Amino acid sequence: MYLPKTKMARREAIEGLLFILPWLVGYLIFRLGPLLASFYLSFTNYGGTGTPKWIGVGNYGYMFSEDPRFWDSVRSTLTFVVGFLPLSLVIGLGIALLMNQKVRGILLFRGIYYLPAVTTGVAVALLWQFVFHKQYGVLSGILGWFGVPQIGWLVDPNVVMYAFILMALWGIGGTMIVYLAGLQAIPSELYEAATIDGANSLQRFWTVTLPLLTPVIFFNLVTGLIAAFQIFENAYIMTGGGPNYATYFFGLNIYFTAFRSLRFGYASTIAYILFVLIAALTLFVMGTSRRWVYYAGEKE
Amino acid sequence: MARQQSAPVTKTASQAPRWEMGVSQHRLVGAFATYFMLVIGAVILMIPFFWMLSTSLKTLDEVNTWPITWIPSEWIWQNYIDVFQRIPFARFLMNSIMLATGGIVGSIISCSLPGFGFARLRFPGRSFLFFVMLTTLMMPAWVVIVPHFMMFNTIGWLDTFLPIVVPSFFGNAFYIFLFRQYFLGIPKELEDAARVDGCSTFRIFWQIFLPMSLPVIATVAVFAFFYYWNDLLYPLVYFRSQHNFPVSLGMRMFQTAEFNVIHYPRMMAAALMSLIPCILVFSFAQRLFIQGVVITGVEK
Structure with missing residues (x-):
């Protein structure tokens, strides 16, 4: 990996990260975070209120074996x-x-x-x-x-x-x-x-x-x-x-x-x-x- | 490159002496066949547009007849006025304009900066982050939409423009890619000269690179316009009240039957009016569109 050695290179590296910051923040908030969240949700039963209820691979089992719509x-x-x-x-x-x-x-x-x-x-x-x-x-x-x-x-x-x-x-x-x-x-x-x-x-x-x-x-x-x-x-x-x-x-x-x-868990699955x-x-x-x-x- | 309009096939044809027909004759037949096929295809592609226009001017009775008529027997311009009287179409147009404007501004700001960072500044993890960014291009919106909905619900943004406009200020992989490709092509000497003169990196971006990038800014603006103007999914998910609906969502009101009949003339009049801005932008900016496609598709 590239490591900035001189003072100028370090400055450039910081500026570079600042320039891509809009995307980087957006990626964490609107991409990576939701991606992990929906992965978690896919193992839960969640109707939009209260807390998601963990049901393990229940959604996956239902989807593959019982849900004709899938x-x-x-x-x-x-x-x-x-x-x-x-x-x-x-x-x-x-x-x-x-x-x-x-x-x-x-x-x-x-x-x-x-x-x-x-x-x-x-x-x-x-x-x-x-x-x-x-x-x-x-x-x-x-x-x-x-x-x-x-x-x-x-x-x-x-x-x-x-x-x-x-x-x-x-x-x-x-x-x-x-x-x-x-x-x-x-x-x-x-x-x-x-x-x-x-x-x-x-x-x-x-x-x-x-x-x-x-x-x-x-x-x-x-x-x-x-x-x-x-x-x-x-x-x-x-x-x-x-x-x-x-x-x-x-x-x-x-x-x-x-x-x-409103089956948010199953929709995520x-x-x-x-x-x-x-x-x-x-x-x-x-x-x-x-x-x-x-x-x-x-x-x- | 896109301007290189010469067609290699016809060019080389003149150098092949073995053909039985004379060169000009052969060319004439070839050109005629090409024309013939292109015209047939163009007519077929234009039929739906023609059908939309024709239907929008008919009476409901004439629409519901067999055999179909191509030209309305009577031109009912009233259908267009009805669109505004039956549904708050002007309001919908206004909402669409606001969403598109916000989206365009957000996209240009939040994509030109990272585009510059990725193209011009060295920092640790640059190529890795660039790769990560490109992978989001194949991430379907479906996998993040439930967490997005929950997030915006929690902070009370549902039924406002914020869930659509705010994310546009946090970068979009495709537009960043376009900016980066464009910035890569700007000569390094310009940048170096400015640095010697003591320009800060941001000033180099703002006063040298951006003014030189009007074509790519316009390309991104055009793409963003089409995206935000046409988008259905997010308004469908985030908006509840009719006064927030953009055209895409509002037009669907004509799908509801009155007295068991769908009023197709009004529906087509509304659809046509909602397409007019797109057709106008397209005819003025066709080259920009194509340029954007060329950058992504051909230059890797």
Whole structure:
């Protein structure tokens, strides 16, 4: 560890700590403290008044063996992540490749594609609620042209997840814009060299574009993973977790358990499992990154 | 880097003599295909926005018809006025503005300082603390929300703006990261020269680094604006009284049915109005957004 030796270095060290103080205090009060507190709470029964009652691993036992709602959350959240994430990574890249062409008006297109990614929240969830309306929604209207019967996008437990994936893909611009930045950072000499070696455009994509893009794919994968596991607002607004708990994502489960049923102890248990799940998957992906992510200047 | 708009693929295409079509012809077909796909995608992405606008101007009767209509037969601007008369929408807007302003100011102050500390000052444990900070990025809000609620309940802050605005003054990992990356790129000579002249570290930060950092300040402001404007979860958890509701929370009042019908035109009018500030900020600050994404996604 760095140890300041001279008087000036010591002064700098003190100043450095003062500069990061806002964050450091915030970390202790709003992150680390609550993290430990909710770990403790996860072993208790607590209704918001009095003192939490220690019940050991009772909450964990109940969650795994007796609570069907917990498994609803596991199923719905994993289904959403597995259904949405790969599609977003592939389609996002496809759109970014199109955007990387030198055609007129590309900035306008970039704006149009990126806009849905930044307009989030209740307004958009309300909007999609009506887009998905079974009788009078625009989706039913468009599908009607092709003779598709009306689908209860948000009321049929078998299709509701498709609705959520479709809606999430609408915001694919965020993934796309990161890819685009990655594509534009690839030096054009590499393409020229590959062309001279006789590579066609498909070969250039496989041997130049894709390997050099792996850090960006990695970034999109990790951030996408963390975000997708925390899906809440859209389900809270559009379905409230239904129909028949098909969209009872972790976020909804924790929110309802804590702030509707006032079971703060048990809500902390579920939240902790979500945290561990996200952390484990993130670390796993990071662990595999050495094998498939290419960092310029690291090897050879 | 982001300005490097050249598209390597098309550039190299002109150097490949083996293609059967003439170079210009090939390019024309390629550009046309690109355009075609981009236009189709853009139209699809814009349909929900169009649907929102169209619905907001319809009568309730026209909304509840099949087949759906795209253009309102009669334009009912009254729906927009109704939004303000049916719910205290102006109050909600005001609350959102106040929350966003507080959040933006807090974020800029509390993130630029640690960003400078992490980028420019040496102190023991710097890289460890920086790593700790980055790990909070994958910590779901869910795992700390119950302790936060209990904490703010204990000190009597529930149903005030404080639980949302005060934490913004204690740093945010993502924004600190943005500031740090930006400060890292400012040449050391400037700092050294100022030191020789006897400038204190804080003055160097305040009078040299901050004025040079307007792009990253703006980027953080834009991100923070979108975050605080759209946030639903914290207002949902902390606010009880209607007069504190921000737009995100208040708009939900239109989800309640009157006489068994949800008034979608008014709901869409409210949603559209709440999105207008976002769309405006986005169209003026698109480049800043993209810059922020580029810094995080591509530069590691």
